[in-house]
Amino acid sequence: MQAQRTEIAWIGFEDLEDSLKVKAKPVVLYFYTDWCVYCKKMDKNAFRDPEVISTVNQDFYAVKMNAxxxxxxxxxxxxxxxxxxxxxxxxxxxxxxxxxxxxxKPISFPVVMVLDKNFRVEKRSFEYLTSEKMRLLIKG
Structure with missing residues (x-):
């Protein structure tokens, strides 16, 4: 039995390209900035939620990028x-x-996107997501 991870296994775009060649899977993209207060809040809350961590790590590739x-x-x-x-x-x-x-509208942060395994956008969020809203966003 594999130990439960306590954080999301974030990767970069280069790693994503390699991973998608090995196995097609949906993708969660998270664009943030260093000055974004809501991004920091999501890092501390929604992205630390055990259910979010488990779902993202199991069902998605997770890409986090400083915009x-x-x-x-x-x-x-x-x-x-x-x-x-x-x-x-x-x-x-x-x-x-x-x-x-x-x-x-101009681009604003945080941005969380869910892409299908063919890299087509399924869902986009341009606001702070609570743990509950994040769970809903990544639900199938």
Whole structure:
């Protein structure tokens, strides 16, 4: 019997690409920033909830990314960068821009997304999620 993990097994986009080649599975994406108070609150609450941890680790690949990262990310044969960081403070990386931008509003954090095993967006949340709301978001 495997011991119960006490935290989510977060991976990066490069690891996700390798993992998806081995086994197709739905994905939970979490975009945060260092200055986001609600992101920190979710890290302490929703992402520490034993049921959330168990479900995410068992049923999903979990990707956590600082949306303001200046590190290049290689994914699906492309390199994604943070172009905005060259010209503005708190510039947002290309990956969250592509996946988490809404037509009518600027990007805001935290962003939690659920993608199916074919990497299509199923659910998106642009607000603080309590443990209960997070459990509902990741439910099948």
């Amino acid at each position: 303001e990262s200046t590190e290049p990310v290689d994914f699906e044969g492309q390199t994604f960068i943070n172009e905005q960081a060259k010209v503005q403070r708190n510039g947002v990386h290309q990956i969250p821009q592509m996946l988490a931008t809404r037509e009518d």
